[in-house]
Amino acid sequence: MVPKDMLISGLWGDRPPNTAEQSVYTYIAGLRRVLEPHPGTRGPYAVLVSRSRGYALERGQMQVDVADFERHLAEARRLHSAGDHRGGLRALDAALAHWSGPALCGVPGPFAEAERARLEELRLSAREDHADTLLGLGLHQEAAAALTDLAAEAPLRERTRDLLMLALYRCGRQADALQTYMDIKRLLAERLGVDPGTALRERYELILRADPSLARVQDRASGAKAPARPPRQLPRAASVLVGRAEELVRLRSLLSPWDGGPPQAVVAITGAPGAGKSALAVRAAHASSSAFPDGQLYVNLQGATPGGERLKPIDVLGRLLRALGLPGGAVPSEEDEAAAVLRDRLEGRRTLILLDDAAGPEQVRALLGLPSGNAVLITSRESHAETDDCVQLVLGRLLRSEAVTVLAKLVGAERIAADPAAADRLAHLCDLLPLSLRLAAARLAERPDWTARDLGTRLEDRRRTLHELESGRRAVRSSLELSYEGLAHGGELDRLAARTMCHLGVLHVASLTPELVSALLREPVDAAERALGRLARAHLLEISGPGRYRLHDLVRLFTIELADARLLPEARKDALMSALGFYGATARHASTVLDPHRVQLPWPTVPQRPLALTSADEARDWLEEELPDVVATAAQAMQSEDDDVARLGAYVGFSLMWQLTRGAHRHEQRDLNRQALAVGERTGDQEILSLAHGQFAHALVNLGRETEALLHQRAELELRRALRDRFGEMRALGNLGVVLLKLERYAEAREGAEAQRAIAREIGSEVGERHSLLIRVVACRELGDLTAAMSLLGEVLALAQAAGDRYHESEGLALLSELCLDRGDPRTAKSYLERGLRLAREIGYRVSECESLAMLARVHRLLNEPARALAYAREALAARQRSADENLSRLAEDELRVIETAFPELRATREVPPRAALTG
Template sequence: MDNANECGTSQDLPSRLRLLGPLAGWCGGHPIELGPPLQRAALCVLVGHEGRVVPKDVLISGLWGDGPPNTAEQSLYTYIAGLRRALEPHPGRRGPYIILVNRSRGYALERGKVRVDVEDFERHLAEARRLRGASDLRGGLRALDAALAYWSGPALCGVPGPFAAAERARLEELRLSAREDHADMLLGLGLHQEAARTLTELAAEAPLRERTRELLMLALYRCGRQADALQTYLDVKRLLAERLGVDPGATLRERYELILRADPSLARVQDRASGAEVPARPPRQLPRAASVLVGRAEELVRLRSLLSPWDGGPPQAVIAITGAPGAGKSALAVQAAHASSHAFPDGQLYVNLQGATPGVERLKPIDVLGRLLRALGVPGEALPSDEDEAAAVLRDRLEGRRTLILLDDAAGPEQVRALLGLPSGNTVLITSRESHAATDDCVQLVLGRLLRSEAVTMLAKLVGAERIAADPAAADRLAHLCDLLPLALRLAAARLAERPDWTVRDLGTRLEDRRRTLHELESGRSAVRSSLELSYESLANGNGLDRLAARTMCHLGVLHVASLTAELVSALLGEPVDAAERALDRLARAHLVEISEPGRYRLHDLVRLFTIELADARLTPETRKDALLRTLGFYGATARHASTVLDPHRVQLPWPAVPQRPLAFETVDEARNWLAEELPDVVAAATQAMHSEDDDVARLGAYVGFALTWQLAMGAHHREQRDLNRQALGVGERTDDQEILSLAHGQLAHALLNLGKETEALPHQQAELELRRALRDRFGEMRALGNLGVVLLKLERYAEARERTKAQRAIAREIGSDVGERHSLVTEATACLRMGDLTAAMSLIHEQLALAQAAGDRYHEACGLTLVSELHLKRGDPQTAKSYLERGLRVAREIGYRISECESLVMLARVHRLLNEPAQALAYAREALAARQRSGYKNLSPLVEDELSAIETAFPELRAAREASPRVALAG
């Protein structure tokens, strides 16, 4: 009896097929003869659509592609008959068939009648993902071992046809991703040697897979082989350049940089339970708990019961500690968080929301979400720019975990609403001056004053028991003068510690002299202000450095920014930088400023409020104005200089003559870092100045905003650019300053254009042009014409755009503006392209590219390379477009031009789609999506989404792979 008929005698035993290796089948333990190669290919198509009807034309296409022979349909009948002889339990009969059945227009392999190893493989992969999500890495490893055990060679080995080729590629991608996941779990369990061996083999097998190299670098580093880890990066960088002409991705570059500097986040730690080495520990961001926390015993017990319930149940989802300023909310929250840290093994996160910081803008929910996601391991380039999307990613990251998030100093419920609703087992602990009683699933703890005995005990611990016991009545009086609030008590104790010659009664007498001031402020603020006044007077009456520190304290209330540097305070005071640095260090020793990081200082919230009042009381209006003008001059001059260092070809907007000299930057990176770090404070200073009633201050504030033009544009800070220039427009209208009005109209148009509001941008751009002509400013008129051309392009008024651009170029050549000429050529070439005049567009853009490259203008080079690539695509030449796009992408990344980077990535995805290279197309499209999210430039969203849709339409197997294994697809 032959093998096929053997199957017919074993009706109770379903057939088994092996696709993960040389194609083979069995029935009842005996091999099945599956026939010639194309018959096997037909079986693979049917298996791939198990349970669904496969039309004949789909089968034919899967076997022969777009060029089937004339005998294709007849051959198909032969293959179906052969498969029935192999699979059906009664192959000698003519129907009814129970495994391979006829349906309208095609055939179907009945679900469950044939057992296929691919299904078992994918089932084990899904189980591995589930176990990993539940933090069961050992279980996940076992599931992956079981999945990979099904492989005995290349999938569908020897099977011809387009369908088999696509399915082979899909399965191979799943296998490689599974091996990477296996190695990743080994790393998670501290098995670094095993992971390194696995990944070394995998890198030899698939040398261009960046995730493999990234994991191998980490494994080698944790094995103490830093040099080998770095060489791994250099090897893949060379291979990518030689074979694909691209650079390593951002994640791989970031891993290389971390290893290069032996970043502590890569360090190995010991798992306390098993003793095994594991990757860098979960985040532990809680500030140090206060060394003296007196009282609050009842509140502390209550908090611990909510954070770590006695019955072992899940912790309370949201807890809010509210009360007056200075009540010790933050100290209590930190103490409770430390005491309950064992209940949150997956990490404790901390963010100061700056909700009640006088004069400083509170953190936006999207910024808070970004900090939390980075702490949880989400790379910076993958952070969503949309608040709801970021909140969803946070919930996904915390699923199955037990993590505590301490949100300190919330302005109110609205600031934290997006951060709530986390998976069970996680807790958000909030401190705030505002009530959170209406917040969903929240337990609120209202913190009042200390008991008298607790306040006196706190003084004794801070000052010394003997000193307090020497005059109990005076100690009791001092406690009440401090309103029984911890912050005021701590500051009062600090003054006593600094002045050992004072008795407790001496300090009490000083506080009593300020009863009117205490009465003017609410509860805790009264005692804080009196203590701060004492500290200030001590400095003002001290030596030269103390007096400089006191003067500095007065001046700090003039400028409302979140952080301070010695260079900034130098401008504020009109003193040398070293003097400003000494003054700040003296204030830090007096606990009146805090060192947030080396070289950077911040004011405690209540101290900041005191300095604002101090500036109003101790400085004349002229002194305050001069200090603010000096600071604005420093900020604006340095911002302009930094932008020029980054790109000397960009035209800076006009800037008034100021005596302040900008910081000197030795490298481009120094300039870039200064702009990135100081941008929020410079924006805040410009905004503060433009709200001033003093016209001189308001005008200079507007110019500081203009100095940020290129940083805001290149970094895609379009909302900040819009808001600053709306304020500048108000300043120009109020002061009737035609120059400011012109600049504000032009910059506002630019911001609105980048926010997708072309119709709103047009009147502002036209207004700038009219003002420039009225001012007889030929250069300004030339720029305004060029920018008007860009707006008209976005409005699809291409003929008008071309007309304005030609006018721009005529003026540019008249006045000798090379950058204006380059800009006009790009815009006109774009207009010609949109109107279908490809020849004119190609001539114009090649002229522009030659000029940009000769001048070394990387920004205009990036613009030109993108456009010439699009022209080659229009001409049906994707291969040439690819080479231009790869150059353009490199340039855009080097200069930090995020919009151009995203456009280049989208077009590279399109190029690879047209070249029939699905894997590369999908990779570039996903990279474009990440770049779009980083930039916040939503105008590019349709471009990216349309290309992703086009790729899945052109290569339906990619959609099938994503639906079958979404997590693997996203990692591809």
């Protein structure tokens, strides 16, 4: 429904004539004479119908050429993305066939003017896309002819000239292609006083030197390799986006100027939570996508995610660079360097970057200052007025008519139109904010027996709710409470979904699975799955992957408050303890399935059963996918003032020992065990203190802080002896040996390893005996006793192979290869390293994998096989990319530098620069 005042504003703007309303009636009558199937009769009308204070076209009665045109354009983009260029060409032909002259020709007024400009831009972009597709299919003559006409019609469009230059060149008309550039350069200087953009200048230089990259790349049907597709990362645009027409036109004019000039460098959409910033940004990005042929990138910065951690600028830079085709190993680890690489990567390109949910200007500052032709679109709750070269759009409330339309689209036009006054009142009670309106509509959808007046009356009766709807976060909280109440008073499944919402606030994790929610609720997994599905249908959760869900950012905050308000302290504790029990039990079980020879740290008895994981692949996938959430849960629990919760949180952290070790997650291991130490000291729990000292020492020694690690490792040994725990004492002696080796105190390390082996034999610990032998091998080698080291190594390899312990066997093979290198036998070392590498990869030990690859590079260097050496060095760099261990980084890069020094001819082929970014 379009109100009369909107029609008047669209036709005459801010200064309508006194006869405007009468003129509208006259025009409506004229339209009816054309559109109605029975002209001349006076109502009821079938096509153009009257509504309260406005008019509407009956759905299904009209076919609009603009809608058909835009539908064909969308289909063309979809087919092009799928690689069906011929299908895309047919869709573009169908789209352009709708045009027979200027849009809305002769229609005056601000609405027609803006719409005419929008449609004309779409038409010109579609013609450019059509020519671009012809080029992709090898139809250069046809493309050149179409682009010549288009350049005459729109002489200042740089993309048209760019494509025309390429088409002419591929037709063998190099001179004409160069003249096309000179023509546009002259026109731009004469009419606008500017020079051609970077893309045109770069195309001119390539044509000038007849660069081979300009040659036609065959399509898939020819069997040749197709070029890499530019990134298209934008989320799907919201299906319901009412209003914001003025803002959308403004954004499009900034991102895709009507005159074909470069886009605004930075555009920020700011406003209150629930104002629809992200939805508008995504829609504007899609609408302007044709102006950015080199890609559209998207990153959720999580700046206002309750309970979540906002992304760091260096992490965002890494994501963008990888999406632009930079190998992961080549991403710099320093923020300034990574930003410089991003600018270099985007030089001469036209790319749009959408940074959603920024915490503030500081989070995005390093991502700005991009070359001309690129644009950054930001959404944020914080003002970006201080950001350089930024145009800020502050998003306020919807117009009343727009808010009512939102309700009509979500609930049904007939239901809302039945009582327009009540719909108007409900829109104002929702403060005209899109999120509040959506949630109110969800209540109506869940209760088909309610009218708009019924829901409005409920809101008015809750004076506190009405007050909270007036601003900011409170508007979201009260709207969410409406949805919760609707579930809590519904059927059995709705009530279960409401109880699930309460329990979700107990646990601050990024993602949810039915198994985790089952533990929280102490309900069967299928019940948890149905409850999550119900919440997803109510748009209170979103599906983030198969069997995985994610809370909307604002809903997360509401569930935290809901848990505090609706659950007793005992219920919150029970839910958190259940989740901890599930996480810890499953982590231990998964580690055992992945490597049954690794001894798990002590674990208290819990009623929760671990997830059924039967294969090493399942175990590895679960550990890698769930690790961030398990770490977050353990950390959250250890901050609790409840000793029971804090102690179980510490044990959950201990359950991750082997996964943190395998993946070289040193910082997580350090932080978790620092917290566990505090829990042990606070509660006086000697077992937790002992385990935390040992695990903290393990993390410190891998972070290069061996002196600190020694203090904690000795503390664990003393506690184990005080507890008369022989197995714990044996394990502590072994870990002490590792620290002493790092400190180059080899004689002490050997002595401690002998004591460890004595206890291991006493208590029957085969794994302890193997560990002690490995310590002694390293100590003897460093002390110069290679004969003893070789003898001990043979013993430990025999024991590991007999037990099937692939980790100790891999470690032993690595040491054996080092001894072979000590004796000047790189060829034998090579065979041992290749066996050890296979074992390390089978069990997922990143440290062993990277070390083996670096040593293989060294071996092939010594064998005077530079190509193989370089390949292994690069593979080692790629392996360390999956690890946050800086020691591995130095090991791989040092070997690469040695290879390049020994074989200078290889430097020109280097692909991975030193000090590339490390990711965990």
